[in-house]
Amino acid sequence: xxxxxxxxxxxxxxxxxxxxxxxxxxxxxxxxxxxxxxxxxxxxxxxxxxxxxxxxxxxxxxxxxxxxxxxxxxxxxxxxxxxxxxxxxxxxxxxxxxxxxxxxxxxxxxxxxxxxxxxxxxxxxxxxxxxxxxxxxxxxxxxxxxxxxxxxxxxxxxxxxxxxxxxxxxxxxxxxxxxx
DNA sequence: CTATTGATGGTC
DNA sequence: ACCATCAATAGG
Numbered sequence: 001x002x003x004x005x006x007x008x009x010x011x012x013x014x015x016x017x018x019x020x021x022x023x024x025x026x027x028x029x030x031x032x033x034x035x036x037x038x039x040x041x042x043x044x045x046x047x048x049x050x051x052x053x054x055x056x057x058x059x060x061x062x063x064x065x066x067x068x069x070x071x072x073x074x075x076x077x078x079x080x081x082x083x084x085x086x087x088x089x090x091x092x093x094x095x096x097x098x099x100x101x102x103x104x105x106x107x108x109x110x111x112x113x114x115x116x117x118x119x120x121x122x123x124x125x126x127x128x129x130x131x132x133x134x135x136x137x138x139x140x141x142x143x144x145x146x147x148x149x150x151x152x153x154x155x156x157x158x159x160x161x162x163x164x165x166x167x168x169x170x171x172x173x174x175x176x177x178x179x180x
Numbered sequence: 181c182t183a184t185t186g187a188t189g190g191t192c
Numbered sequence: 193a194c195c196a197t198c199a200a201t202a203g204g
Contacts, residue, residue: 024196033196043191061188063197080196100197142196167197 001025002070003079004156007135010125011066011081014107018084018096019127021161024140025154026067027077033146036076046114047076054122056103056113063100066108068117068124082141082155085163098165134159141167 003025010017026034035057036047046055047069055067055078071077084096096102103109108122115122140155157164 026196035196038192041192057196058190059195060197061190061195063188065196067196082196098197140196145195165197 002068003154004135004137005129006068006079006081006124007156007158008130009127010087011084011102011106011123012125013112013122014089016089016106017087017125018102018106018163019087020081020083020124021085021158021163022081022083022097022165023156024080024082025070025077025156026080027154028071029076031077031146031152032149033140033143034076034078040076044076047071047078048074049114052117054108054112054115054117054120056108056110058110059100064103064109065099066103066112066122083157083161083163083165085161097163098167130158141165 003023006020006023009020011020029036031037035044040048046053050073051069051071053069055069056064058064065080067078067080069078080099082099084102086094086096094105096105112122117124135156136159137153137156139151139153143150
């Protein structure tokens with residue numbers, strides 16, 4: 001799965017870069033947590049386009065979130081990047097845990113929506129994969145409304161990384177479910 | 181540590 | 193009305 005494979009890769013924008021340490025997969029129009037589940041609209045049309053482009057959306061009146069479109073044309077699926085570890089271009093310490101924080105820190109906004117991730121100012125660079133035993137997975141964050149999809153373990157993160165967000169999947173209790 | 185709330189605005 | 197959020201605050 002692409003969300004798992006993106007862990008360890010490098011997101012770059014505006015001269016700043018970070019190693020991807022937390023992702024969530026949104027797998028299609030049938031996934032009730034996916035923005036595409038409510039049909040093709042002006043906002044979500046990029047999701048139906050070709051893979052390898054940025055889907056950047058605005059939430060809660062103040063935050064941008066960055067996704068990479070992963071589904072082939074006509075198949076809306078994407079991976080939300082939720083956490084990074086700082087690599088280059090930052091002036092002092094930065095927090096990159098959380099999808100909106102990382103966008104703010106890298107200067108990603110709606111201006112990058114639709115950008116080609118292989119040939120524009122926003123890029124994802126290849127890098128060594130994260131070892132299986134360092135990867136954990138669990139339910140996605142903030143999607144309680146998505147019925148059975150709320151508990152589907154489509155969130156992936158690098159165990160122990162400071163770039164992993166602290167948001168819990170609020171429905172269930174207990175610790176982060178984990179392990180590969 | 182958990183829980184709650186205000187900020188702030190596009191989308192449908 | 194509803195959010196794929198964050199920061200600040202209050203309470204145990």
